[in-house]
Amino acid sequence: MTTGKVDTARPPAEFDLETGTLIIGAGACGMVAALSASECGQDVLVVEADPAPSGSTALSAGLIPAAGTKIQKAAGIEDSAELFAQDIQDKARHENEQAQVDLLAKNAAEVIDWLTERHGLPFSVVTDFDYPGHSRRRMHGLPTRSGTELIDALRSTCEREGLDIICNRRATTLFLEGDIISGIAVTRPDGEVETIACERLILACNGFGGSRDLVAKHMPQIEDALWFGHDGNRGEAVSWGEALGADIRNLGAFQGHGNVAHPHGILITWAVITEGGVQVNRYGERFWNEAQGYSEAARAVLAQPGGEAFAIFDNRIAAIARQFDDFKRAEASGAIQTADTVETLGDALGLPAVVLTETIRAIPTGATDGFGRTFDHRPLTPPYMGVRVTGALFHTQGGLRVDSAARVLKRGGTAFPNLFAGGGAACGVSGKGDSGYLSGNGLLSAVVLGRLAGRNL
Template sequence: MTDLVAPTPDAFDLECETVIIGAGACGLVAALSAQEAGQDVLVIEADAVPSGSTALSAGLIPAAGTRIQKAAGIKDSAALFAEDIQAKAHGENDQALVDLMAQNAAGVIDWLADTHGLPFSVVTNFDYPGHSRRRMHGLPTRSGAELVNALRAACEAAGIDIICERRATTLYHEGDLVTGIRVQRPDGGAETIGCRKLILACNGFGGNRELVAEHMPDIKDGLWFGHDGNRGEAIRWGAELGAVLAHLGAYQGHGNVAHPHGILITWAVITQGGVQVNREGKRFWDESQGYSEAARAVLAQPGGEAFAIFDARIAEIAAQFEDFKQAQAVGAVRTNETLAGLAEDLGLPVATLGATIAAIPEDGTDAFGRRFSGLPLAPPYCGVRVTGALFHTQGGLEVNDRAQVRHGDGGLFPNLFAGGGAACGVSGRGDSGYLSGNGLLSAVVLGRIAGQASVG
């Protein structure tokens, strides 16, 4: 027995019906959902303010068939959404979990918009890799920090208690029944909290480099772009208790992070006609595969870096994202009236970059198999030095259709639930299955379901 899990103490310092570990998107959605179901709720957060990996993302959630989508004239369905998820993951996902995500996403978006006033809109001016419809829902600044702040405000308005600067260290149990947790205070002291229901919404394990090297060695040298609190307690608790763990090698990478600034550059700069080149000024892969796949492709280049090349027209589209505007503000995005000038600004071979851009077909398929159609790149030209990063892990605890954690003996833990980074997502066994927005899809759908679930 380790201090990760321990027998129930003689008494708890305080007790609450439903305790949620983690105040990212999953935990906050779970809290709103649980209170709506009539439960007494307490959220425990390790940071000084709620943030998590959600705050580092663009805050976009895919959903099919929402009221918002319909108002934008977009015809979509949960069945088509599920097909897109499985196509991207090469059919490696549990179909039941895929259907659960696809069928519940629209309801969660509509609920957050209608009940809690979150002003979602659909990204309609460019397509995300793998999605056959425009179904990415986000708040006005297209910022994950805005999403977390909006969810926190909704929880505060509902009177839900969120206690920050309390890191959960130990899970107490009697057999398969979870009875409470131990949390560490900033002053080194500890408190114990008893509960009838525990929801793990805390983290993946991307911040634990030993676990990353063990389960996903191909990304172990990538920049860690996720939240440093993602140390893997949830899967370690699960392993100690005998829970089922799945797809621990699956992750969301991102191969378009401004370097050395560490600012996410939206993949719209690529989907709208931009390309990536290496230090030699040459393209090296089919960028249409997606930004998660780009992480490995970029890290395999000399120096583990590349350069995203696009133009001012594309930059204007990308500027709807707060991260991109920040990258522009700090000078990470370089702009020049000529391609030769841009090459010099970025330290790239002028002739080679010119030949690379000239070789892009205006309307056709290139040597890498990427299809181009629409406007060619034109002055003024833009570029940014990027590297590959690990954003979050996708593997985790297996759950059923109530977000209830599965036991290795084929049963279920009566009162243990998981979502977000703690639960297994829908990205197949590796990074190649990552479909844009899957992380937040898992967070909000499983958070909503876990919160509603009764114990038993």
């Protein structure tokens, strides 16, 4: 159930606090916006509903796609914003507004270079495997390839810059005078309400994946999936937008993930598939073209008996996957089984060993299979590895439409003068449906729109 509302009556006679730039949400978008605004000389305050900054970012691998960065060039990777934009549109079946795609693709490199050079975040490019839909290796991450590491790095940077982040304050009400946001009301854990006046407001708060009612309404095809996102994503931004008459787009778009260890609830990197692994159902049989991507995998896996599948790979692939903390945690928890033969692996996973053996034997080398997937990696070899997985909803991608300055647009196309949005609050670039998610789209929107919103007075 959502709680966001807009109060168009007279604002409080006196606010409890006041600031220049007020930011709702201390995820990647909110903290990037705060750093950007502070750099431009703005007085900044961030409010966060959780006890500490976290958001959906902390649950992800923390990878941000960007084309033409200095880090890419140093690694000998030739890329361009135009090629990046084309990849985004191809994945989303060209359902995105081209201007928005271009905005994100053209500004991503500047954000990565700025965070690296100005604030010392040690980004590097993932160079040992390809992400589905990306024609170049452009995924930038911190050393542990962890969203928690990214959040911690941004929080530490905000602390060094002297920026105020007030936690345990959930924004519930926007005060509107004409088309100007004059402030907000926040609720503390004890139920007390505080009011904060602002000159400009940045919504860096959330999507609506944590609201089962909204998920069922806008994306029924994924409503039975495991909810693997941040529970604070309850849809306040959508509620505020509807009340304000904002232009809201693509509420049926989402980021799913069909490779979440079950019942452990640990994200298994899609590298175990892209490097030559496969998914099988409980009968030991493959059931789809895994090259389509991990978001599409959510529905494909949920459609299998019991809503489960098993990712099958080998130790060569696991060595690549171990750059991700989540994968190492899955190994430590016992989620991943290892065996010297496919038959033994099948027994360990509860799969029919004879069928699984035939399935693995049938994987072609340097050829395209009956599902349309082309295998260009060497065959799986012992020791073999496998993990039981399910499909999950990670984040919604629809939201408030924004302009090139990240200002929220009204239904008629004009912008609210002092209202901005990014991250889960803004409409992303995954098209209208459920198969347009390109790896990293969520963080791409978060950091680019956060950067633009923060530096626009």
